[in-house]
Amino acid sequence: xxxxxxxxxxxxxxxxxxxxxxxxxxxxxxxxxxxxxxxxxxxxxxxxxxxxxxxxxxxxxxxxxxxxxxxxxxxxxxxxxxxxxxxxxxxxxxxxxxxxxxxxxxxxxxxxxxxxxxxxxxxxxxxxxxxxxxxxxxxxxxxxxxxxxxxxxxxxxxxxxxxxxxxxxxxxxxxxxxxxxxxxxxxx
Amino acid sequence: xxxxxxxxxxxxxxxxxxxxxxxxxxxxxxxxxxxxxxxxxxxxxxxxxxxxxxxxxxxxxxxxxxxxxxxxxxxxxxxxxxxxxxxxxxxxxxxxxxxxxxxxxxxxxxxxxxxxxxxxxxxxxxxxxxxxxxxxxxxxxxxxxxxxxxxxxxxxxxxxxxxxxxxxxxxxxxxxxxxxxxxxxxxxxxxxxxxxxxxxxxxxxxxxxxxxxxxxxxxxxxxxxxxxxxxxxxxxxxxxxxxxxxxxxxxxxxxxxxxxxxxxxxxxxxxxxxxxxxxxx
Numbered sequence: 001x002x003x004x005x006x007x008x009x010x011x012x013x014x015x016x017x018x019x020x021x022x023x024x025x026x027x028x029x030x031x032x033x034x035x036x037x038x039x040x041x042x043x044x045x046x047x048x049x050x051x052x053x054x055x056x057x058x059x060x061x062x063x064x065x066x067x068x069x070x071x072x073x074x075x076x077x078x079x080x081x082x083x084x085x086x087x088x089x090x091x092x093x094x095x096x097x098x099x100x101x102x103x104x105x106x107x108x109x110x111x112x113x114x115x116x117x118x119x120x121x122x123x124x125x126x127x128x129x130x131x132x133x134x135x136x137x138x139x140x141x142x143x144x145x146x147x148x149x150x151x152x153x154x155x156x157x158x159x160x161x162x163x164x165x166x167x168x169x170x171x172x173x174x175x176x177x178x179x180x181x182x183x184x185x186x187x188x
Numbered sequence: 189x190x191x192x193x194x195x196x197x198x199x200x201x202x203x204x205x206x207x208x209x210x211x212x213x214x215x216x217x218x219x220x221x222x223x224x225x226x227x228x229x230x231x232x233x234x235x236x237x238x239x240x241x242x243x244x245x246x247x248x249x250x251x252x253x254x255x256x257x258x259x260x261x262x263x264x265x266x267x268x269x270x271x272x273x274x275x276x277x278x279x280x281x282x283x284x285x286x287x288x289x290x291x292x293x294x295x296x297x298x299x300x301x302x303x304x305x306x307x308x309x310x311x312x313x314x315x316x317x318x319x320x321x322x323x324x325x326x327x328x329x330x331x332x333x334x335x336x337x338x339x340x341x342x343x344x345x346x347x348x349x350x351x352x353x354x355x356x357x358x359x360x361x362x363x364x365x366x367x368x369x370x371x372x373x374x375x376x377x378x379x380x381x382x383x384x385x386x387x388x389x390x391x392x393x394x395x396x397x398x399x400x401x402x403x404x405x406x407x408x409x410x411x412x413x414x415x416x417x418x419x420x421x422x423x424x425x426x427x428x429x430x431x432x433x434x435x436x437x438x439x440x441x442x443x444x445x446x447x448x449x450x451x452x453x454x455x456x457x458x459x460x461x462x463x464x465x466x467x468x469x
Binding site: 030033038042045046050058059063066067091092128133136152154155156157172176179183 | 197206232241244249250253257341
């Protein structure tokens, strides 16, 4: 653990929920910041690395995302453990911005996110990841590939249509259907 | 927009992924801000994307990334505002029609009252000198950080190259050709590269015959000090007779007298089963 608090009943930082840690960060608690970094840096880095395929650039995105949290923790909301999901999407979007070499296009405060999972809980997160991977593996190859090209490679539907030779409508439907299948699997 | 006056889900998904042209994105943003239904659906889509993002192959960031981040956090320490009690306002009195206080209205200043203002100036001067020192230190630290960043970038590049080399060596689809003297029948051969101090071993074999289904080849490190052979991994060749073992877990510092290969049951063995079919010293 990072420090001795001297208070017997104070829960360890690593077990505190995201909202408590964010509140501590708001008060300038560096240990709370380190704790959230340890909890979510892996997913933020992995997503950035998948998009950018460059460890140095992915590390820059990692720093950028968490420094933003340190500077403006109020912009991050942690309801029902959705902070992890939020960070994953922010990491993807920042990485795509880096790919396109442009300034960040969104403000985290603008992004609402519905999450049915407590991603702060490592066991629950692992379970969700395994299940999601299983669903994605079962998608038809074209659907899986199209979703991947849109989300991880940041290609627009027009660019995907041009590359694959598929009609625009088909590309849009594949992206939407892939996500729908994922949602159905989790709400079934 | 669909017939019910809401945004089509296809477009909401593309909007959430920031894949729409600026004009289309602006239209959807304007609609979503005033439409609770579409806002809710957008949140659901973002939730779906969050789940999908988690399907990526997880890789821990380098330990140096954590150090770098925490240093940056320490450098940008937050100043927490303290709610100070409001200073009591001086009573607004009117003396003989005057709207403000004069020097005469104020209590007489004693010794402390005369000296304290000078103490304030002295403190200010001291703080200015300290701030100057801090500035110098900060400049020096920035230089040091820039240097470290360069080193990290170099190390990252080296690591990427090493990964590339490893990926090429272990890629099952790679074309592997063993050149021998012309008109010589291919014979099984293997190469072990071993660094005893680090306990690192790379083993590659070519032209290996296929084994029965329940059998595997096992590589052995035969120590120079005469102790028992150490198992260094099992392998089965691919269709072209190629196999490799990359950095099996081995104790560090064991000098090798030779390396040998035996045939064992699937799962490997802790002691070699004779005969040793390949050996090299």
